[in-house]
Amino acid sequence: DTAVSQTPKYLVTQMGNDKSIKCEQNLGHDTMYWYKQDSKKFLKIMFSYNNKELIINETVPNRFSPKSPDKAHLNLHINSLELGDSAVYFCASSQDWEAPFFGPGTRLTVL
Amino acid sequence: RKEVEQDPGPFNVPEGATVAFNCTYSNSASQSFFWYRQDCRKEPKLLMSVYSSGNEDGRFTAQLNRASQYISLLIRDSKLSDSATYLCVVMVGNNDMRFGAGTRLTVKP
Numbered sequence: 001d002t003a004v005s006q007t008p009k010y011l012v013t014q015m016g017n018d019k020s021i022k023c024e025q026n027l028g029h030d031t032m033y034w035y036k037q038d039s040k041k042f043l044k045i046m047f048s049y050n051n052k053e054l055i056i057n058e059t060v061p062n063r064f065s066p067k068s069p070d071k072a073h074l075n076l077h078i079n080s081l082e083l084g085d086s087a088v089y090f091c092a093s094s095q096d097w098e099a100p101f102f103g104p105g106t107r108l109t110v111l
Numbered sequence: 112r113k114e115v116e117q118d119p120g121p122f123n124v125p126e127g128a129t130v131a132f133n134c135t136y137s138n139s140a141s142q143s144f145f146w147y148r149q150d151c152r153k154e155p156k157l158l159m160s161v162y163s164s165g166n167e168d169g170r171f172t173a174q175l176n177r178a179s180q181y182i183s184l185l186i187r188d189s190k191l192s193d194s195a196t197y198l199c200v201v202m203v204g205n206n207d208m209r210f211g212a213g214t215r216l217t218v219k220p
Contacts, residue, residue, distance in 0.1 A: 031205075031206045033208065035210075040212075041196065041212070041213055042210070042212050042213075043155070043198065043210040043213075044210075045207070045208065045209065045210075048206045048207060048208075050205075050206050055206045055207070056206065056207055090154055090155070092208075094206075094208070096205065097142055097143040097202055097205060098143070099143075099145045099157045099160055099200075100208055101157075102154035102155050102156070103154060104153070104154050105153075105154050
C-alpha cells in the first residue's frame with residue numbers, strides 16, 4: 001500500500017538524452033511536489049502543483065517540464081540531460097498545511 | 112539570508128546523551144513546521160510536527176519560538192538508531208515547503 005510511488009528508482013543515461021520520471025500518490029492529496037537533492041544533500045523545491053495547476057516553479061531550467069494529468073500523478077520530463085542534473089529526485093504530496101509524504105526517490109546519473 | 116537555516120553538524124554523541132538541534136526561518140508568515148528524519152539513501156520521513164505550545168513524543172521534544180523565528184528539536188537518551196540526518200521543514204505558504212540543509216547526527220556506542 002505505497003502512499004507515494006516513483007518510477008524508475010534508478011536511471012542512468014547519457015548527456016543529451018531525454019528522460020521521464022513518474023510519480024503517483026494514493027493519499028487523495030491535492031498538492032504534489034518535485035524536489036531535487038544534490039550531492040551536498042540539500043533538498044531544493046523544483047515545482048509544486050495543486051489540483052493539476054502549477055503553483056511553484058522555482059527557477060528551474062525550462063529543460064524540466066512537469067506534467068500533472070490528474071491530481072494523483074505528477075510526472076517530470078527532462079530534455080537534453082546535463083551532468084549537473086545528476087541527483088536524487090523526490091516526489092512528495094501533501095494536503096493543506098499538513099506534513100508531506102515523500103516517495104522513495106529516483107537516483108538519476110548522467111554520464 | 113537562507114529561508115531555513117540549520118547547523119549542518121556533524122554532531123557525534125555517545126549513547127544516552129541529550130542532543131539539541133536548532134533551526135531558524137526567515138519568513139515570519141510561515142504557518143507549519145516539522146522535523147523530518149532522513150536515513151542514508153532513503154526518503155525523508157516525518158519525525159514530528161512542531162506546535163506553538165511545544166510538543167513531546169517519547170524521547171523527542173520540539174519547540175517553536177515565533178518571535179525569534181526558530182524551532183528546536185531535543186533528543187534525550189540517544190540511541191544508536193537515532194543516527195540520521197534531521198531536516199527542519201517550514202511551510203512558508205500553502206503548497207510551498209522549504210527545507211533546511213539538515214543536521215547530521217551520529218550516536219556512538
